[in-house]
Amino acid sequence: MLVAPEVLPTYLVNTLIRAFLYAAVAITVDILWGFTGILTFGQSAFFGFGAYAAALVFTHAGFGPGLALIAFGVAIVGAMLLALLVGWFAFHPGASPLYGSVITLVLPIVVSQLLYSGGSFTGSSSGLSGFESFDLSLEAWFRIAGVFLIATTAGVWLFLRSDGGRILEAIRDNEQRCEYLGIDVSRVKILLMMACGAIASCAGFLFACVQMVVAPEYAGFAFGTELLMWVALGGRGTLIGPLIGTLLLDTSTSYLSGSLPFLWKLLSGLAFVVVIVALPQGLLPALASAIRRAWRRGAPASVAPTAEVELHSADPQPLAGLASAGRLALSVKDVHKRFGSLQVLRGIGFAVRPNELLSLIGPNGAGKTTLMRCIADGAERSSGTVRLNDHDIRHSSPAACVALGAGRKFQNANVFDSLTVAQSMRVARTRLKRPSLWRRERALALPTAALEVMRATGLDRQLHVASRDLSHGMKQALELAMVLALEPSVLLLDEPTAGLTKAERTLIGRILLDLTQSHTLCVLLVEHDLDFVHEISTRIIVLHQGQIVLDGSVEEVVNSDLVREIYAGAATPGAHG
């Protein structure tokens, strides 16, 4: 770094300065795409924004230390505001990933077209050039760009390996689970976009200062997709891959595009297609694993050992300002749910007190899971009121409902495949304890309920196993533990025993009973296993064709003729007395 610029030819130094800055932008693309799963075409727009901020200020207002500072401020703050706007569009609750990518595609087009329409203010097609900039030698710029790249990489690496970085992976793996753990995914994505936008804008600012020419192409769609190409070829989700990939590819392009313009572009295009279709992890990682395999002759790549984790018991955090024992944990009044002309739920109403274990039964298609959804997500129901701890959920998002006390466990084991048990639990605890953005903590404090589940099922001895490698039963247990880490007051369980062995089922049953008796929560359980229901419930509600047909104690329901007929398929609600 210190010696290189003196020794290398000028052309290479110039090319590398550019490549360093591009690599920093490529890293932001990798954070968004490789680590968080947001396919973005738009980082070029932020790069161009920073470049033009510098160029516009220096061209129209002149150059000086104060003005340079102002230009830099505009570049960073402006980029963050732009990212906020983009994020608000792209990541609004309910937006599909495709829509998000569409917005990131629209962004560079809009920015570059606005630059084209700016007449002589932005220089339009000519761009801006000839403005004064810092009077530094090429060698000095090489060092500045190099240091910028190293600093960015180091900072990003620190963040990604910290506990906070796990949240990105959680979002990439299973966004829905994050929402239902109380993590405001939209907000995380927007903040991430703002940070990445600021970094890219900074790179653009430096670019304008050293090159002293800016053109609308630098903010455009073609450059945005080129960044994606470099990241894909270098290896998405690896950080080092995109860095090396960008440096190698951009430098090679500078040298080869003069002599073999078409062939080189053709080859890179082909490589890109091949990588996306057949080698999604990227060329460099594929090469690396091939080499590793040849070296060690088949020894599996070891999972990097994660930091030691110690489990502690956390101080209980009662829902601040919300209900405590004695009042209604859950109250449902006159809830309807329609899909077009199809009525799925009709006039559902019931109330649950803390320490109740309420089972919801009924044949398939009765609307049980739909009802669960209506309780945990304020936007689901078509009409009616749902109150959690005496707070009307109105149209709250799932994350907001978690804040009101809901904790939902899904039917299939809904976990984070690439995170370990310990990492998953820490992510689950995010709402109550913010994870560090640069450290990996040893201590992991969990509420006793979660700890009990983990100890009873043996999860506490498998803290460093990746979730995808757990058995089905263990995954179910993990998800239960994650939901308990939220300290919910209303635990919504959708078929918790599905796919479990008899022994596992008994264990879960005991745990649930224990939870309702010794902790202040109520459990709402959807189940098909009537024996299981019989053993543990304090109360049963029977749902049939979207209506409650029976709501009573275990004895009443189990001995009811109506229920027998419903399950045998002969009865319709209201036909019998």
Place this chain on the structure above:
Amino acid sequence: MTLVLDMLTTAAILYGVAAGLLIVFGVMKIINFAHGAFLTVGGYAALLVTHLGWNPWWSLPVAFAVGGACGAIVERLVMKPLYKRPLDAILATWGLAIVIGQCITLVFDRGVQFVQSPLTGAIDFLGISYSSYRLFVIPLSLAVVGLLGWMMNGSRLGLVTRAVIMNEDLARALGINTGMVRLATFSLGAGLAGLAGALITPLSSVDPNMGVPWLVNAFMIVMVSGVSLVSLGVACLVLGSAQVLVSTWANPILGGLTIVVLAAVILRVRPEGFARA
């Protein structure tokens, strides 16, 4: 009056360009970013017709055939693994677009070239004179899309395709060769793109990158219009007219942005767009 004709002809051109993309999206649920490249292929097919000295009207069927052939090759070689991965499909087809563009450049050189227009001059009607070629685009687009619609609703292939759109697994279980349906659909989409390319070049020029601006606009229109050809027509009319109005009253560059920005806003407010409008 000129303004109205501008709006109608712009909508018609957009319709022709977007129809192919819609078919592919509707049947295969993936977005084909190589659509712009197929458009370019069609443009160069028209150029070839000009170079060979044939009657310029031949450029339309030739472009359709060449586009369709390219589409068939691409589908067989590349598309299969991507059907379950829509976001990756966007990237891979973009890479393909680069490859196709470079192949075109290797054969035809990278310069800008021009094609002979089948219809020259303007015709006078309703008190103004208007480019006859532009006017001709309206009935041609309608004819092409009409044919498409008839095929979808009136032919066996169309019926089978609609079955695949609605429920592919069931269709396959019933013995429908979904692989063949995909091949036919993708080739048709590419052929339509080629045809559209030949359609637009007499109005401007031919160069290896001509497809890109059309791709983005067509893509946004398809996003907004759901899956039916009728809602596509509505979307083209609304967005195309907006583009012309902004170009005329503000400036043409902002006009170029209109479709893209409007579509993004519409989708934010009403995610189904114009579907079931």
Place this chain on the structure above:
Amino acid sequence: MRTSNRLFATMLAVLAAPLGTQSAAAQDKAPVVIGTAVGLSGANSVVAPSVVQATQLAIDEINAAGGILGRKVVLEVADDGSGAAGAQKAYDSLLFQKKVDAVISMETSAARNAALPIVTRARKPFIYTSFYEGRSCNRNMFINAWVPEQQVASVVDYFSSKLNTKSYFLVGSDYAFGRGMLEFTRKYILAKGQKVVGEEYLPMDGSDWTAIVSKLKASGADALISSTAGGAPNVTLTKQLRAAGVTVPFGNLAVDEGTAKSMGSDGKDVYTAGSYYTSIDTPRNKEFLAAMGKRFGAEMKTPNDLSVPQYEAVWAYKLAVDKAGSLDTDKVLKALGEVSFNGPRGAIKMDKQHHAALNMYLGQVQADGSVKILETFQGVDPGAQCPNLK
């Protein structure tokens, strides 16, 4: 056809590449490398082949006469994509990778503006051979092509006196050239007491003039004056105008003969003004055309106002280096303002603040794409372009 030209340029680039990187020890026998950046892709690609041909002819003639300072002259061609971003890459490559001794280029103003900082940093002479909007000043740059002060008046004067037009509609490409030319044109028209009823721009690569054509028709203007980027935009605009039935007098400030040919029958009757047309009736021009025909045969592209200045600039560089006695940049720069070369456009000396006085012609495009000269103006002065440069 195009294919051989491209092969031709690539071959040159490949052949010249190893030559450009030789060390200082072999200086005496090392060839003199002239770099040229042209728009092999993008708006200017229509004109590029003719520019490369003219440059090559000059170099061949110089080599046949013994080269520069007894050394062979070699050409390096780079693609600037007709725009700013491409020019950066092209100039970086020419000046720092291929290490050319001088750059002699015809480019869009966008590309030129992007290139100047790089030329300044590299401290090499740069001869700019394209007509442009004027007032671009750089110690290292000399210009042998015309500026608005030398061209616009002839068109507007002809329109107003011979064709009786009173209101004008202006259309241009949105960059330094388009805006600069039309700004000058507007001032000139208003100074004559006439009207400008519209002024519209599209980005350099834009090809959809529909809205602008409609506005033109709605404005009721007597005449249209355009100043778009070199090749493609000229053709698309003209085609779309004719397709829409526009027949008012059309003065195109930025079209060369080669591009006019590409317009086919649509180009007929377009008025234009410039410093070179193949129909210029002088012995020197005839000699030049014959030499081009002999060198390139059936492949010859019509020499035009963008390619002939390139030919003359290469010769002017040779004369300047001969006068300076070395390739030293400062000496060559001094000599460039002092030598005069007698080429197809007449005797040209770049002594007016790095610009040159030129013979100008007003012409009208014919059905076969050639330009019939209507009026001739001798030795038109460029005015005060760069008062700060000597």
